[in-house]
Amino acid sequence: MSKVSYYTPEGLKKLRDELQQLKDVERVKASKAIAEARDKGDLSENAEYDAAKEAQGMLEMRISKLEEALAGARVIDESQMDTSKILVLSKVKIKNQTNGMEMTYTLVADGEANLAAGKISVNSPIGKGLLGKSVGDVAEIQVPNGVMKFDIIEISR
Numbered sequence: 001m002s003k004v005s006y007y008t009p010e011g012l013k014k015l016r017d018e019l020q021q022l023k024d025v026e027r028v029k030a031s032k033a034i035a036e037a038r039d040k041g042d043l044s045e046n047a048e049y050d051a052a053k054e055a056q057g058m059l060e061m062r063i064s065k066l067e068e069a070l071a072g073a074r075v076i077d078e079s080q081m082d083t084s085k086i087l088v089l090s091k092v093k094i095k096n097q098t099n100g101m102e103m104t105y106t107l108v109a110d111g112e113a114n115l116a117a118g119k120i121s122v123n124s125p126i127g128k129g130l131l132g133k134s135v136g137d138v139a140e141i142q143v144p145n146g147v148m149k150f151d152i153i154e155i156s157r
Contacts, residue, residue, distance in 0.1 A: 004072045006088045006122075011112040012073055019066040022059060030056040069111060083155055086130045088122050093154035094130070094139070102153065107131070126150075 007015070034056060037049035076089050086092055086107065093104045105120045107130065113121040120127050129141030130152070139150045 004074055005069060005109040005111065006074050006076045007109050007112060008089065009075055011109065012070075012075055015066060015070060015073065015111055019063065019070065022063050022066070026059055027063075030059050083157060084134055086133045086152070086155055089157065091156045092130055092152065094150040095153055097138070097149040097151060105130075 030052065033052040034049065037046055037052045040046060040048065083090075088107055088109070091104065091106045093102060095102045105118055105126070107122045107127050108119045110121045110123055113119055113124070122128065122131060125143055126141055129139045130150075133139050133152050135152050135155055137152045139152060141148050141150065
């Protein structure tokens with residue numbers, strides 16, 4: 001049974017596009033590389049053939065993971081979501097109690113996480129620690145070097 005993940009419409013489209021590219025283009029390239037290597041003679045001593053087969057195996061594994069992710073993918077209707085609590089796709093402004101630094105993050109599915117763009121996974125330690133909190137709450141989050149405390153300042157969509 002596949003794990004359910006929630007995506008924005010754009011994130012789901014990106015996932016589907018990547019899968020289509022791998023199936024339609026990369027699979028054909030991998031097959032051609034194997035065929036070319038096979039034509040070069042003895043397969044027992046053909047490093048090019050071994051490399052092509054390994055690349056094909058990695059490609060098939062990636063395709064399988066994407067298909068599994070898509071099987072459990074759900075699109076979130078942001079208009080129906082409660083803004084009083086932090087949920088998937090919530091935009092959250094938090095303040096680190098230790099250094100006073102304010103940060104704004106959007107909680108997204110694993111496949112859409114991009115820290116440079118301010119998007120963190122709901123399955124990350126910070127994401128898990130923020131889920132379900134409301135404005136004014138303090139999130140105590142276990143990180144590798146201890147516990148960090150964040151004040152929840154603002155929640156939006």
